[in-house]
Amino acid sequence: DGGITQSPKYLFRKEGQNVTLSCEQNLNHDAMYWYRQDPGQGLRLIYYSQIVNDFQKGDIAEGYSVSREKKESFPLTVTSAQKNPTAFYLCASAQNTPNYGYTFGSGTRLTVV
Amino acid sequence: AQSVTQLDSQVPVFEEAPVELRCNYSSSVSVYLFWYVQYPNQGLQLLLKYLSGSTLVKGINGFEAEFNKSQTSFHLRKPSVHISDTAEYFCAVSFTSGTYKYIFGTGTRLKVLA
Numbered sequence: 001d002g003g004i005t006q007s008p009k010y011l012f013r014k015e016g017q018n019v020t021l022s023c024e025q026n027l028n029h030d031a032m033y034w035y036r037q038d039p040g041q042g043l044r045l046i047y048y049s050q051i052v053n054d055f056q057k058g059d060i061a062e063g064y065s066v067s068r069e070k071k072e073s074f075p076l077t078v079t080s081a082q083k084n085p086t087a088f089y090l091c092a093s094a095q096n097t098p099n100y101g102y103t104f105g106s107g108t109r110l111t112v113v
Numbered sequence: 114a115q116s117v118t119q120l121d122s123q124v125p126v127f128e129e130a131p132v133e134l135r136c137n138y139s140s141s142v143s144v145y146l147f148w149y150v151q152y153p154n155q156g157l158q159l160l161l162k163y164l165s166g167s168t169l170v171k172g173i174n175g176f177e178a179e180f181n182k183s184q185t186s187f188h189l190r191k192p193s194v195h196i197s198d199t200a201e202y203f204c205a206v207s208f209t210s211g212t213y214k215y216i217f218g219t220g221t222r223l224k225v226l227a
Contacts, residue, residue: 006156035217040122042203042219058214090156098207099145099164102215104156 002027006091006105012113013078013085021076021108023091029103030096032074036060037088037107046089049074050096078110086112115140117206119218126194127226134189134221136204143209146187148178151201151220160202163187174198199225 004025013019023032031050035043045058049068063082068074074093078085088109092102116139126132138144145164149157161172168180178189187204204218 004156040219043217045214048214088154092157098209099162101147101159101162102149102157102205104149104158106156107154109154 004091004093004103004105006089006108008108009106011108011110013110014113016080018077018079019110021078021089021091021110023074023076023105024072025074025093025103025105026072027093027103028071029093030071031094032068033092033094033102034058034064034066034074034076035090035092037090043090046076085110115206115208115216117204117216117218119204119221121221122219123222123224125224125226128196129193131192132190132194132198132223134202134204134223136187136189136218138185138187138204138206140185140206140208145207145209146178146180147205147207147215148172148176148187148189149203149205150174151203153200157203160189194223194225196225196227198223 007022033048034046044060046064047066049055055068065077090107091105094100094102118137147162148160150160151157161170163170163180171177176191201220201222203220205215207215
């Protein structure tokens with residue numbers, strides 16, 4: 001079955017550490033997205049990519065970085081510059097048409113310890 | 114400015130009662146509309162979507178939604194809820210021109226009571 005896989009499910013980060021969240025899809029989707037979810041704030045867009053080797057900042061890109069070297073993969077790095085990284089992170093993919101709808105991964109919960 | 118508003122952050126309802134979750138949007142161009150459901154510690158799953166045609170859209174798990182262009186609304190309804198419907202529901206909009214980014218509402222937490 002095609003789908004989108006996020007790993008790990010839970011991640012703990014020490015202060016000052018960079019961590020990378022994995023997102024892989026086998027749906028042959030062109031576009032991939034990273035969202036951050038905090039209680040009561042809905043989903044906020046961090047970065048998105050509509051094509052390999054290209055990506056755009058979303059609404060809250062500061063303290064995050066991404067790469068899109070393969071169509072299937074869109075890893076997110078949470079850097080030490082992100083002062084409040086504790087959140088639930090969701091990856092999504094879609095075709096590059098506005099009527100398609102997203103397919104979401106099951107999320108990664110990141111906690112700073 | 115383009116936006117999506119879900120006015121109700123929480124909706125408690127008794128089992129087997131009907132429920133309506135409200136969604137309003139603002140856009141200067143035509144839109145496509147979506148409802149997603151999120152169970153605890155999981156990703157979002159597509160419930161239904163409105164693209165064109167009939168304004169009443171049926172989705173999975175017995176949910177339906179009605180697109181009202183004049184009121185710029187896309188409310189989600191279910192005639193009889195179950196305990197298993199307890200989850201968070203997100204309304205989302207995409208635009209027929211311009212960016213392919215979607216805008217999500219802040220979510221409505223549906224709690225079904227026994």
